Amino acid sequence: MRDALLIIDVINDLEFDGGEKVLPWARRMAGPLSRFRDRARRHGIPIIYVNDNFGHWTSNFEDVFRHCTRAGARGRAISRRMKPGRGDYFILKPRHSAFYCTSLVPLLEDLGVHRLILSGIATNLCVLFTAHDAHMSDYRTVALSDCCAAESDLDHNTALDQLKRFCGTKVCRAGEFWSNARPRKAGTGKR
Amino acid sequence: MRDALLIIDVINDLEFDGGEKVLPWARRMAGPLSRFRDRARRHGIPIIYVNDNFGHWTSNFEDVFRHCTRAGARGRAISRRMKPGRGDYFILKPRHSAFYCTSLVPLLEDLGVHRLILSGIATNLCVLFTAHDAHMSDYRTVALSDCCAAESDLDHNTALDQLKRFCGTKVCRAGEFWSNARPRKAGTGKR
């Protein structure tokens, strides 16, 4: 079973209502997430940034990155730190879910991916609804609890609890993933 | 009723099987299509390029444009001539239809568009299947016969005939559009 790491809305100006509450959690998330991403790259796990288009309909990552790292933007430092690397994939999404009106599914099929490792902002919004859509489309999911951020502990924990109960999501910390969640060898799977 | 102009797969290296047959038709198409596009811009009609991603999953128009205008590419001159302008929209599609796994629908809803003016390559492939998906989603369609190109007259005409018969598509030449197909004044409603 092949994994992909989804990094959701981490290139983000955080200038939405409640963004100021997400900011400290997003800062805390950036360390574990960037380390996890680097290790995933070394393991050959595809890294897929799925990101709000912030109203830029021109399918152009540079425009979005520039927008989110503009002087004064709340999310500037985190967006810079989380900048995608050369081999990473970047998909712009027009709504909350990474599956809605995007090329995520054809990309996953091209890559032969059957399980999604979920991370990003916000646990109870884009991560939650992406995980749910993944579940409806029969993808298996793992959520990295310390690589997701939300406005509050309650929002964060409630969402992860929903994912465990209703979407069969395995929830673990980034460090635990490598010891526990990673299957020993490639399985067969269909989706 | 608001229109949008869809320009399908015109940024194209034409290096597929049969591309050499499409080339002369694409050259003939470039004149009327670029004139139509310019006039549409002046009328405030949104211009939406919907383009194959050529395997570039990074949501980056520049990569696609560079790829299609590389030295020696069959479609180089046409791709350059048809280069999108600043206010134009650009959507990358992973498959034939402009509707499949793309953000076209949310963009059309944002723009308040209810009718699509179809142009591009190839009449009997991406234009045909896009028009059909538009029809299933209740968009009205106009196909500009001299702004579409295919491998042969037969392919081109058969596809336009199918669109007329089964998808309610109005087929006309670019010049006729302004005199006939354009409604006198803005209508109401949506879809």
Added chain:
Amino acid sequence: MRDALLIIDVINDLEFDGGEKVLPWARRMAGPLSRFRDRARRHGIPIIYVNDNFGHWTSNFEDVFRHCTRAGARGRAISRRMKPGRGDYFILKPRHSAFYCTSLVPLLEDLGVHRLILSGIATNLCVLFTAHDAHMSDYRTVALSDCCAAESDLDHNTALDQLKRFCGTKVCRAGEFWSNARPRKAGTGKR
């Protein structure tokens, strides 16, 4: 703006894990919901049952109804009480969301509906995810708090709170709908 009433998974054997906890809330829901449905019918509001197919892939409502009202099924009495009437629509869904792989959208377009009144089981699962998909597709939503049921107060309230915060859902009791949420006169449509 035209409304439709969505009644989600109310034809239900409640024989899933946690169904025993939902049962008392579902019983409490049945009164207000059946009264609301009857009044909606008198107002000409289309009633759309969107229901789990319980593994019956034969697109046959009778099979599903028979399954859910079999002797001994936990949800028998409620399913019987909520039996659809002659003019009601019935859509079988294969997953949680009423929008996923169903004909809901074409039906709503046929009916000219732009706002969904949400009710059913469970508030934090099929109602929540349906409301979210409705929001992504630009439908407006109202959730009737006393016409939804979940395993617990916490689940129920958390879900309604999410809908208010992230999906622009108006939450009210069935009785309040007629006095407050109902627009005085027909609007001009959305999308």
Added chain:
Amino acid sequence: MRDALLIIDVINDLEFDGGEKVLPWARRMAGPLSRFRDRARRHGIPIIYVNDNFGHWTSNFEDVFRHCTRAGARGRAISRRMKPGRGDYFILKPRHSAFYCTSLVPLLEDLGVHRLILSGIATNLCVLFTAHDAHMSDYRTVALSDCCAAESDLDHNTALDQLKRFCGTKVCRAGEFWSNARPRKAGTGKR
């Protein structure tokens, strides 16, 4: 690789414009198709009827069957002859393509199907557009030429030719399928 047989719009009153032209071809199709279906059943190949809902939004096969076999309907005899059997699946579709707003994909995933054997009415409309959607979703396709019907030889042949050229569809007669198109042993699937 597991197959499924798609029987498209064969439960049909044929009372559309051009239906009188389809009728003789549909009659000719009924023999080979019913024999193929029976043999497929014996081989354990799932039979999936995907059928226009004829405006019946109540997810009820009986309503559709009754409608299409009403006294005087052009397609009465063929619809009766092609009546689904007990173990067959039946999916109502609201538009031309079997994939559009239906539960076909989740059903195929439940069944583990990766290749679709296509048959039905009309070759150049619902069969063509279903095959194209199957192709975009990475299903392999086989079209049975003598189990499809259209208004004319030209329509029929042009559509099958398009499928061969653009969708990788294997086209063969029903009899040839068993000798040639059927893989010797179960493969390992895609997706």
